[in-house]
Amino acid sequence: MRYTVFVKFNPAGKIIVYGDQITVSLKSKPERGKANRELIQKLADYFEIDKDRIRITSGRTSNKKLVEVYT
Numbered sequence: 001m002r003y004t005v006f007v008k009f010n011p012a013g014k015i016i017v018y019g020d021q022i023t024v025s026l027k028s029k030p031e032r033g034k035a036n037r038e039l040i041q042k043l044a045d046y047f048e049i050d051k052d053r054i055r056i057t058s059g060r061t062s063n064k065k066l067v068e069v070y071t
Helices: 034-047
Strands: 002-009 015-018 021-026 054-058 064-069
Touching: 002 034, 015 034, 021 034, 034 054, 034 064
Parallel strands: 002 021
Antiparallel strands: 002 064, 015 021, 054 064
C-alpha cells in the first residue's frame, strides 16, 4: 500500500491517518537520516509490522514523502 506522508517536527509524536495520507510528528532532527529512521520505526509500530517492510520511495529530504508499506 502506498501512503503520502507529511512530516512535522514536534515532540508530541502523534500519527494521524486519513485514507492514504498520514501526518507524523517526529522528535528527531533531519540530520544524517535520523528523522527518516524514526519515521520508519513509528510507522512500523503503528501498522504492527517489521520496519524492514516499510520503504521511503521518494522525498527522503522533504517533509512530504511517498512511503510503501508491505503487509
